[in-house]
Amino acid sequence: MTAQRTRQIAFLGTGLMGAPMVRRLLGAGFPVTVWNRDPGKAEPLRAAGAKLAQSPAEAAADADIVFTMLSDGCAVEDVLFARGAAAALKKGAAVIDTSSIAPPIAREHARRLAERDIVHLDAPVSGGVVGAEAGTLAIMAGGDEAAVEALAEVFAPLGRVTHVGPSGAGQICKLANQQIVAITIGAVAEAMMLVEAGGASRERFRQAIRGGFAESRILDLHGQRMVDRRFEPGGPSRLQLKDLNAVAAMAEAYGLDLPLTSDVRHAFDAFVADGNGDLDHSAFLLHLEKINRRKGADNE
Secondary structure, X not given: OOOOOOOOEEEEOOOOOHHHHHXXXXXXXXXXXXXXXXXXXXXXXXXXXXXXXXXXXXXXXXXXXXXXXXXXXXXXXXXXXHOOHHHHOOOOOEEEEOOOOOHHXXXXXXXXXXOOOOXXXXXXXXXXXXXXXXXXXXXXXXXXXXXXXXXXXXXXXXXXXXXXXXXXXXXXXXXXXXXXXXXXHHHHHHHHHHHHHOXXXXXXXXXXXXXXXXXXXXXHHHHHHHHXXXXXXXXXXXXXXXXXXXXXXXXXXXXXXXXXXXHHHXXXXXXHHHHHOOOEHHHHHHHHHHHHHHHHHHHO
């Protein structure tokens, strides 16, 4: 039987990632109050032991720790500041933002919360819904290292946390992660196109290269999705594009030329503009297939 934990947690944002993370925290014995813009997405968590709040401020009122898992920086700012969650928190409480947002926004949130004597960690995650359900997320934490260590028992049910630097560092590491994810998805999808054109089986190709230098989590999970042609998210393509746009903004700010990232960003932009934003990012394969069908038609 799991021991009851004493730290009160509020979790704001119970969508694809947030809901399984809440279940992991509840399973570890933490009392969790949840809020979501769409109450229907929070309601199923009641049966798992969560309390439901009608507003972010209500959820945060008795919390020692507030998690946010929201779509972007504007949504996080709205929930924390416009909707009163930060104002409802007691001094010494902690906000752990697991959303993927721009690093400058994360640093600004940290500054504003510090004025209220509230700890802020930007701690975006990687691992998708599968990792959230299994408690194997990679958590990249920016902020005070001592605060990360003090919250170790809270991170433990969710995955492996690594302190990567000061405020904003977690978000820049997540953007770098998303660069790798997007480029690797593109590489796997292009390889699938090539082997099929050459008469090989996509599934057997994937099996054949497992354990070699091309092995990756992307090949494992997203490669299988491409073979099965099952593209329910997971990680919606519109959010992959959002992160790639943020990478482009940071690259410009730092004076960096990132040609591979630029190419895949433009391709995801076209894919999302074509109405595919809610498909998993592994569905990028469909974009390449469409391009090649068009090319084949032009050559006839």
